Amino acid sequence: MKKYYLLFIILVPLTWSSVFSSSDLSVKISNEISFVDVKHKGEVVRIQREQSFENTINPDYAKTSRKCPPFCIQPGTLGNGVETIGELEILDYLVRVAKGDNSILVIDSRTEGWVKKGTIPGSTNIPWTLLKQEAGADPFQIADILEDRFGAISIEGLWDFSNAKTLVLFCNGQWCGQSPSNIKTLLRFGYPAHKLKWYRGGMQNWESLGLTVIK
Numbered sequence: 504m505k506k507y508y509l510l511f512i513i514l515v516p517l518t519w520s521s522v523f524s525s526s527d528l529s530v531k532i533s534n535e536i537s538f539v540d541v542k543h544k545g546e547v548v549r550i551q552r553e554q555s556f557e558n559t560i561n562p563d564y565a566k567t568s569r570k571c572p573p574f575c576i577q578p579g580t581l582g583n584g585v586e587t588i589g590e591l592e593i594l595d596y597l598v599r600v601a602k603g604d605n606s607i608l609v610i611d612s613r614t615e616g617w618v619k620k621g622t623i624p625g626s627t628n629i630p631w632t633l634l635k636q637e638a639g640a641d642p643f644q645i646a647d648i649l650e651d652r653f654g655a656i657s658i659e660g661l662w663d664f665s666n667a668k669t670l671v672l673f674c675n676g677q678w679c680g681q682s683p684s685n686i687k688t689l690l691r692f693g694y695p696a697h698k699l700k701w702y703r704g705g706m707q708n709w710e711s712l713g714l715t716v717i718k
Contacts, residue, residue, distance in 0.1 A: 530554050530713065532594070539594055541601045541625035543717055548624035550594065553713035563620055564676070564710045574678045577703060581686055584696030588671070590712060593702045596671045597625040608652065609671045612682035613706075617675060621716035623709060626673070627652075631684040649692065662693050671700040676707025 528537045530552045538551035559565075580587050593609065600607050609626045611618055618628050629652065632638040634645055649655040649662065653670065656663040670689070674681035686699050710716065 528552075528554060530556075532714075533591065536594075539598055541597045543624040543626075548715070548717060550597075550624055550715040552715075558713055561621070561710045561716075564707045569678060571678075573680060575680065577677055577680065577683055579703065581683055581701055583690055585686055585690075585699045585701055586697075587701050587703050589702070589704065590708065590714070592700070593623070593671060593673070596669075596700070597623070600625060606668055607671065608668045610673070610682075610685070612672050612674045612685040613679075614681070617706075619718065621706070621718050623673065623706070624715060624717045629685070631674075631681045631688070634685055634688045653694075655694075664693060664695050664698070667694065667698060669698045669700065670694075671702060673702035673705045676705035677703060678707070679705055 528551065531537045532539070532550075532552060538549050540547055540549050542548070596607050596609055600609060609623070611622045611626045611628045612631045613622075613628070614630045614632060615628075622628065629648065633640050633648060636642060636645070646657065650657060654667045656666070672682040672685055674683075682701060682705065686701060689699060690696060706716075
């Protein structure tokens, strides 16, 4: 049975000047990093890889085939200047948030049913359905999210994203369109592409690497 651990993260912008290493762990995150500590809903959570060599992937992410649409393979990049990132990069962002960097928000773009199965520690759930009018989102609710959660400013009907946060978005992985939907919607609103990061591997890759999941 897959084990779930609570962790607390410490990441540093791609330089990893502050990392945790332990000789007790056989399965490390990288050569230099054994685990990282992050904050999830105010609690310290430790992210590390499953240590059992017999551990297998969560059955929810073991399927190789799902009906397409909607579960179609996503491109490697969403274009428009949006950066596609991997596990070490999203860990770095999570560590920076844990250390008090309020200019970053890591977003789980999935709907509630998926999130209940487990998410990446340190992330915040903002389902794609809350930002897209075509999916039933209320325009006033969308405006509240842009202002209160993302730091955008509305000026006479126009959006100023000068001080908006860098958003790091993910969903279920290469076959999931929920985070791409959020990103494309935000681009339509005028959100700067360089402030949008996409963890394409999502929960599928996260689970396959045995990284900590929190419910």
